[in-house]
Amino acid sequence: MTDGAPRILLPDQFEDWFASRGWQPRAHQLALVDAATREESSLLIAPTGAGKTLAGFLPSLIDLAKQKRQSNDTRPRLHTLYISPLKALAVDVHRNLNTPVEEMGLDIRIETRTGDTPQSRRQRQRANPPDILLTTPEQLALFIASDRASEFFEDLKCVIIDEIHAIAPTKRGDLLALGLATLKSWAPNLRLTGLSATVAAPDKLTHWLGGATTITAAGGADANIDLLISKERIPWSGHSGRFAIGEVYEEIKKARLALVFVNTRSQAELLFQELWQANDDSLPIALHHGSLDVEQRRKVEAAMAKGILRAVVCTSTLDLGIDWGDVDLVIQMGAPKGSSRLIQRIGRANHRLDEPSRALLVPTNRFEVLECRAAKEAADDRALDGSDRVKGGLDVLAQHVMGRACGEGFDMARLYEEIISVAPYAHIDWETFERVVDLVATGGYALRSYDRFKRIVKRKDGLWHARTPRDAQGHRLNVGTIIEAAMLKVKVLSRIKRDGQGRITSPAYGGKVLGEIEEGFIESLTPGDTFLFGGEVLAFEGIAETNVITTRSNDPEPAIPYYAGGKFPLSTFLADRVRKLLHNEAGWKHLPEQVAEWIRIQKLRSVIPPADKMLVETFPRAGRHYLVCYPFDGRLAHQTLGMLLTRRLERWGYRPLGFVGSEYAMAIWGLEPMGGLDMAKLFHQDMLGDDLEEWLDESFMMKRTFKQCAQIAGLILRHQPGTEKTGRQVTFSTDLIYDVLRSHEPDHILLQAAREEAGEGQLDIRRLGQLLERVKGHIVHADLERISPFAVPVMLEVGREPVAGVSASEAILAEAEEDLLMEAFGDDVPGG
Known part of the structure; x- marks a missing residue:
């Protein structure tokens, strides 16, 4: 919509609702409605507080309200699918979207479906789909790998991909792009809507969407970003930020609610402990990261929404578009590693379009002072960075092939046309596709004599299907591209019972589960060692089944758990700014x-x-x-x-x-x-x-990369019907396969996938x-x-x-x- 053009009028019901709130529909919201009437896909770039989420759903709400009035057909059918990178974001959007639906009295049913959704509700959703379903990329992959999925999606009109910048250039984005291609084959008139506040290269995202109109929202106040110039001695190295805890605590005391972001889970544990020791005013401070038990995370989120917390120490689990209560300060401990990530995190403070968010960067060493200064200047200039990854992973393609076989089966020629229709896989030639299918069907030349690698077969109908129900079930239990390190549940018991040999007895029948911790860290401990987890100091007592048995401790020097994920690399864009800042002698005075x-x-x-x-x-x-x-x-x-x-x-x-x-x-x-x-x-x-x-050829890191690719491709299944492999078992299996393939089939498709992954990953x-x-x-x-x-x-x-x-x-x-x-x-x- 151009300046001076007549404003598009919404249906009276919607115009009245905006007026009752004292609002007018914003230009970008109307532009999305206009694009939807022409059945065009769209990419909306809008700053925090600009009504981006409502804009994405507005065309669907209008269309559904119209259909409900004009149609006598009461058959439930799915109209809009919303894809979120986070389960918590889907839950938050559900809560916020229900407000206009209820206030307008719309007969529209909205539900969520994530990994936390009970099986009974999932089955009901299959039989009686809602009008709008809010879910994640992994849940879509599970849908596609199920029977009669095409019937479930045949009436689908719209897919909304939130925080698209965070999904598209990743392996999750590869899997989602393939899933969207499948949906388009079942619902040819499907339109896509991408939503984001931080897009460095819109043309890449519109290409990923398969062609889309870019709509950019006007407005948005510049954030107030300050660097903490500590009065303490700034360390030469390290990332703990301990030296600045007193000053950070004083900033928290001034805020209504502060989000304190760190880049790793171990750093979150340490910082939370340090803040508690400095918390002389007994402020309600919480901890939130991905290894904590889901119930504990939900309690923290509910407390944030109610406004009863003063600070939350968190990782990337809270840095996307969730509106958690009255956040008025974001503190970034350590360098953010990228300007887009910084802007995204700053957006958690003050969800009002024309009022600036407030952020404080706390460098944890002297080189980080330079990086934080460069990040601040980039954010002030609204200069964004982003991944330039463009090619999809072959291991992800293998997983999708297996998923299609587990559903309604696939014809190779038709599936190939679907695959090359999406940007991450447009480069795939027929020979490579055949090798991927052969990987799923036989394991490849060097492994085809082993029956367990044969997972799909071509049946009399000419379609490829899962070879057995167990193969299909194994795939569904392992869907996804996020390969976590082997994890064990952390249980806290008040006292420990042991048998005559000193072994722990009956650990599964009591104690509180705090969350999960990496198996490799626990293997390095001996009974009596202490470590930080969930904001508590715990003493390691032993391992029983898949549980780490602990008791509480007062040890003043516990170990900090390490986690394989969560450490961001310094972006190329920001590194270039650091080099320029370092050479600019005139800027040293700042x-x-x-x-x-x-x-x-x-x-x-x-x-x-x-x-x-x-x-x-x-x-x-x-x-x-x-x-x-x-x-x-x-x-x-x-x-x-x-x-x-x-x-x-x-x-x-x-x-x-x-x-x-x-x-x-x-x-x-x-x-x-x-x-x-x-x-x-x-x-x-x-x-x-x-x-x-x-x-x-001899690197252990290459073996680690191969292990991840083998799990994503489904060659090795961590979770199996009725059993589960330990991290050691997975490593042993993948190392053995790696050595066999290197010796007997060095050009195996999975070795190719691992080499390509090495170029982008670890x-x-x-x-x-x-x-x-x-x-x-x-x-x-x-x-x-x-x-x-x-x-x-x-x-x-x-x-x-x-x-x-x-x-x-x-x-x-x-x-x-x-x-x-x-x-x-x-x-x-x-x-x-």
Whole structure:
């Protein structure tokens, strides 16, 4: 709708409802209605508080109200499917959407369906579908893998994908895109609506939607974003933020409700504990992350909505479009790793369009001060970043093929046309598709003699179906692309009963379940060890069945659980801004003085490289020789770089002993001086050839990537009818298959999938390739007599041996830090 154009009029019932609220329909809401009348798909980009969710549903509500008045057909049929990336968001939208429906007296039934929905309600929904169903990508995949799914969806008119920017460029997005293609084959006139507040590249999302009109909402106040300039000494490394707890607590006291975001679950546990120790005013402060029991999370969410909490320490479980009570402050502990993520999280504060949200960034180390400053400037400029991942995973495609076979069966030619109609799989050729189908049907050439890998068969009707009901059930129990580490339930008992051999007895018949914790962390503990979980200090008593048995403890120094997921990589976009900020000497005055002085001394003792160049420093220390580089490309890319460089240096005779990568730098140490190295040759892109292939073949990280792909593809099922594999069993099975395929079928489709995943995932090879391309001919080498100021943070990572997820003792680290600082700064240590 253009300026000056006559306003589209809504039906009287809807116009009256807006007027009763003292509102007028906004231009973008009307534009969506207009697009829907033309049966066009749409992408709505609207800031927080702009009525984005109501806009998405408004065309459906109008259409349903009209149908109910004009039709005598009372047969229940699904009209609109809403897809949310979070179960909690679907529940929140259900609550908010019911308000206009009830106030207008609309005869419209709205229901949710998530992993928490009871089986009885799911069965009722199949037999008697609501008008609008709110669900998740995984639940859609389960629908598609069920009998008579095409009948259930044949009347579907609209699919709304909320927070589309968070779903589309992921494996969940791959699975959803394939599911939407299936829905379009069953309901050809289906229109799609994508909703988001933070879209970096609208054209990519409209392409993902299969073509759509982009509607951008006007308005939205700029957020008030401040950096906490701590009066305390800012640490050189680490991510705990302990030094600033007192100042963070004072900010919480001033707020009605503060969301305190962290990037990992372990950091959430630690920060929550620290805040409780500082909580002299007994403020109601809660904890929320994905490993906590669902009942505990729901209690926290209900308390937020009622306004009885003052602060919630949380991870990404709360950073999408949920409207939780009267949030007026967002605190980001540590760097947000991306401007879009920061803007998304800021949007949780103050859901009013034309009033600014308030946010406070709390850097947890000195390099993070630079990153937080860059993120603030990007957010102030409304400059967004986003993933540029475009190709869908072959393991996800295999899962979808199995899902179609578990439902009504599929014809290969027709399914292939569906698959290449969606953006993530438009590049797939027929031969690759055949290999994927063969993977599902036989396991592939090297595995076809094993009966357990045969999961689908072609029947007399010419369609491919699940080979047995057990195969279909196994698929349904394992649907999804989020592969969590093996988890055990954490139970708290008041006292422990043991038998004559000291074994715990009857653990399943009592105690409170706090949530789930990773099996690998628990395996590192011995009875009597203590750890933090759910905001409590627990003593580990033992494992019984799938339960971790604990009692409460008062240990002042518990371990912090580590979690495989949740650590975000620094975005390429933000890394570039950090490099520019570092080189811009005029901007140093906006930094805390202890950080600005650190940079000035670095300039004096070594080099501040231009933004388009990479600094490499070499220096001796304590009988060893070090090489430190500063790409600012994230821990994953730096670790892979370190692995490949050490191989190259070993081949050249420099006897490297080890390496460590941080978010900002990478350090290698060895027995030979490295100052005379040809840096251009050392960092040449050819390391991504034979060096990479040889390393990948023997890398345990490659095996870990293969394990995830094998589970997503369904080759190995963690959850099986009547039983469940432990994490060790899954690892043993996938490692065995990996070795067999490497030896007998190195071009197996699942090895191909794992290599492609390595490029995007845990190894970040694609970003490493971009790094090497960027620094080609742009390396600045400083051969120093001693460690530089910039090297101090990454050198503090050297020798930190994690024990049960916890670094070496504070006393040892403090001593090492003091030695390093004296060498790097002499008497000029900035900030003490």
